[in-house]
Amino acid sequence: MSKDESNVLYPPSKIGIVGGGQLGKLMAFEAKKMGYHLTILDPTYNCPAGQVSDEQITASFADKDSIRKLAKETDVITFEFEHINADILKELEDEGYRVYPSGHTLKKIQNKYIQKKLLFDKGVKVPNLKKVNSKLDIINTFEDFGDELILKTCTGGYDGKGNIVIKNKAKLDEIIDELSDDSIKEHFFAEKLVDFEKELSIIASRDLMGNVSFYPIAENTHKDSILTLTVAPADISSLVEEKAINTAKEVMDILDDVGVFCIEMFLGKDHEIYVNEIAPRPHNSGHYTYEACITSQFEQLIRIITGMPLGSTNLLSPCAMTNILGTDEVIGQYSVKGMEDILKEKNAYIHLYGKFSTGKNKKIGHITVLDDNLKEASKKALEAINNLKIISIKKS
Amino acid sequence: MSKDESNVLYPPSKIGIVGGGQLGKLMAFEAKKMGYHLTILDPTYNCPAGQVSDEQITASFADKDSIRKLAKETDVITFEFEHINADILKELEDEGYRVYPSGHTLKKIQNKYIQKKLLFDKGVKVPNLKKVNSKLDIINTFEDFGDELILKTCTGGYDGKGNIVIKNKAKLDEIIDELSDDSIKEHFFAEKLVDFEKELSIIASRDLMGNVSFYPIAENTHKDSILTLTVAPADISSLVEEKAINTAKEVMDILDDVGVFCIEMFLGKDHEIYVNEIAPRPHNSGHYTYEACITSQFEQLIRIITGMPLGSTNLLSPCAMTNILGTDEVIGQYSVKGMEDILKEKNAYIHLYGKFSTGKNKKIGHITVLDDNLKEASKKALEAINNLKIISIKKS
Numbered sequence: 001m002s003k004d005e006s007n008v009l010y011p012p013s014k015i016g017i018v019g020g021g022q023l024g025k026l027m028a029f030e031a032k033k034m035g036y037h038l039t040i041l042d043p044t045y046n047c048p049a050g051q052v053s054d055e056q057i058t059a060s061f062a063d064k065d066s067i068r069k070l071a072k073e074t075d076v077i078t079f080e081f082e083h084i085n086a087d088i089l090k091e092l093e094d095e096g097y098r099v100y101p102s103g104h105t106l107k108k109i110q111n112k113y114i115q116k117k118l119l120f121d122k123g124v125k126v127p128n129l130k131k132v133n134s135k136l137d138i139i140n141t142f143e144d145f146g147d148e149l150i151l152k153t154c155t156g157g158y159d160g161k162g163n164i165v166i167k168n169k170a171k172l173d174e175i176i177d178e179l180s181d182d183s184i185k186e187h188f189f190a191e192k193l194v195d196f197e198k199e200l201s202i203i204a205s206r207d208l209m210g211n212v213s214f215y216p217i218a219e220n221t222h223k224d225s226i227l228t229l230t231v232a233p234a235d236i237s238s239l240v241e242e243k244a245i246n247t248a249k250e251v252m253d254i255l256d257d258v259g260v261f262c263i264e265m266f267l268g269k270d271h272e273i274y275v276n277e278i279a280p281r282p283h284n285s286g287h288y289t290y291e292a293c294i295t296s297q298f299e300q301l302i303r304i305i306t307g308m309p310l311g312s313t314n315l316l317s318p319c320a321m322t323n324i325l326g327t328d329e330v331i332g333q334y335s336v337k338g339m340e341d342i343l344k345e346k347n348a349y350i351h352l353y354g355k356f357s358t359g360k361n362k363k364i365g366h367i368t369v370l371d372d373n374l375k376e377a378s379k380k381a382l383e384a385i386n387n388l389k390i391i392s393i394k395k396s
Numbered sequence: 397m398s399k400d401e402s403n404v405l406y407p408p409s410k411i412g413i414v415g416g417g418q419l420g421k422l423m424a425f426e427a428k429k430m431g432y433h434l435t436i437l438d439p440t441y442n443c444p445a446g447q448v449s450d451e452q453i454t455a456s457f458a459d460k461d462s463i464r465k466l467a468k469e470t471d472v473i474t475f476e477f478e479h480i481n482a483d484i485l486k487e488l489e490d491e492g493y494r495v496y497p498s499g500h501t502l503k504k505i506q507n508k509y510i511q512k513k514l515l516f517d518k519g520v521k522v523p524n525l526k527k528v529n530s531k532l533d534i535i536n537t538f539e540d541f542g543d544e545l546i547l548k549t550c551t552g553g554y555d556g557k558g559n560i561v562i563k564n565k566a567k568l569d570e571i572i573d574e575l576s577d578d579s580i581k582e583h584f585f586a587e588k589l590v591d592f593e594k595e596l597s598i599i600a601s602r603d604l605m606g607n608v609s610f611y612p613i614a615e616n617t618h619k620d621s622i623l624t625l626t627v628a629p630a631d632i633s634s635l636v637e638e639k640a641i642n643t644a645k646e647v648m649d650i651l652d653d654v655g656v657f658c659i660e661m662f663l664g665k666d667h668e669i670y671v672n673e674i675a676p677r678p679h680n681s682g683h684y685t686y687e688a689c690i691t692s693q694f695e696q697l698i699r700i701i702t703g704m705p706l707g708s709t710n711l712l713s714p715c716a717m718t719n720i721l722g723t724d725e726v727i728g729q730y731s732v733k734g735m736e737d738i739l740k741e742k743n744a745y746i747h748l749y750g751k752f753s754t755g756k757n758k759k760i761g762h763i764t765v766l767d768d769n770l771k772e773a774s775k776k777a778l779e780a781i782n783n784l785k786i787i788s789i790k791k792s
Binding site: 053311 | 421425431
């Protein structure tokens, strides 16, 4: 449905979400709580969000016709995943459909090199970066960046997929051998490794009236480029907090768009804040907001796209969140044993996404633990993961 | 599926819920959050809970075959509504299917006279009551109870449907004229009106291991026998709180069953606690737990029926809840305008159940407001309702 005069959408107005994984599922809970009709577009039939929504369009994220169908059948569309066809979103938007955040923003963000160059050009501190177009470029940049660098794909990477860390000459030679000049030119840029003290993230939101709000800063731990632990609020000084919030404000000004955005940052050992990456959607490091904040990042997005005002981002309790990741021991259909040992800890929550199959490092759920003592929360969350056992089950 | 040796059910085990209204919908959010497969049985196609569940069996609550089908296709069944066929639940249970709470308990509770007589016989204070079998019985009881009484239907009543308050001779004569001796005998019992200071309720739970927990006592206001306001925690003395909890413990001992139960009570002007009614399921007066408690009454029930331990019933914030009720001005398809004025209040939540049609006093949603100051919470919740306008919409 095309936009009419008002941007305020009352239930039973229809929302469309491109992407139906765990983020879409948590958005679905909030949209359905508020009485909206919900349609999910996802290539996997009966995907996590599809299981709790009114309708699913089973189609590829690249399928322009299906995304157009989603827009036509609903009153507003958003996305839970940025590796989708941004051109069709731009097109639909230009035709007057409600698309939040804008496809134009998505287009800029999808290419990580363009994303970061934009921030850099506008004066936001980012890790030193360089577009590399040949083997020689990589070799020279490796030297420039202090005999180390991280090679990143401009588009399509997530959860560290597409990141190659090069810390010595041997690895450099190996990569140079593997990649062609054409492939380098087409896909990669180089980034200087930041010697960081902490990894932080802020979930920021802007509503249709232009109001901006920020969730408490979260502190993240990654393993193999995959988020393993988030605690909130981050254990940082008020000076660092101020710097991080100011950086987030600068980013929101540059993006100049509505929606929920995650701004991932490094706190360098030099006490500076470097923006690492922006996601134009609710984010894994904001899962904690579902239980620990007055308004979750998911409800916040639903409020925004329906023209409602922002909810409170206040923390109800300090908390820790750990992802439940698949292992290489079990591939395919599975069950998760040992939940009862986690739920004995009275302030713990388990989310299992209802994905039909598991695999190595696949995000199949998460655990959130509330505790006034942040260290206790982390400890309990990490111990909780050890109580879980992913087991294979036969096809039923 | 029949019970096997273990009562612990891991996702993707299947849960069946008889009844798919707002209570079922909130149970669905929690069950799906935890990764279970969910099937709803409800006579209304695409009912509120059906919209957020994997499957729906569209059938009457009296339909034994369909309830049996639900049990066969799932690993455990529960219900959100007590006016269902209890005999089939008893049958299934006796055949080894997991049914929580027990159909045997439901059978006792369904008949309000039997329910209250049971409590009375076990020494729990209830309003004075008497089975009436004729017009003469009613006349005599009216006198015995101090020239007033409330006539209640033994089975089938809810939200005050089936309650007739008789406070004077004229009303008595009118009712005596209307009812036949046979109808009185078959349907009604009489209860003495309690001169109460407050209406309270406690949500109590018992898990499969026998552990019992109680949510904070809630204070309720009804209008035309329909709940209009719940605040938690109740504004009562610690002495009254102790009495109420002790009464709830007695009730849980008498019921001797697993599940979530709501115990509605009067705090009499004589400072005594009288049990008014027991519901063997999550309850409207426990809606507040969804946002304001660590574990909601809905997650608590899902934990219980899947053999998991109880979660914390601690309050994260004082709160108030008001029901959004249909009016006689709009019947049929509707939208709810003015949500943005409520959501401006940053600590407010709106639930709209996604019922397709509205009507007088139909529960179509609720609002929860968190506030450290309980009076402020109530004020905001009641004002919030005034901001909403239910409007008629054409069939799309």
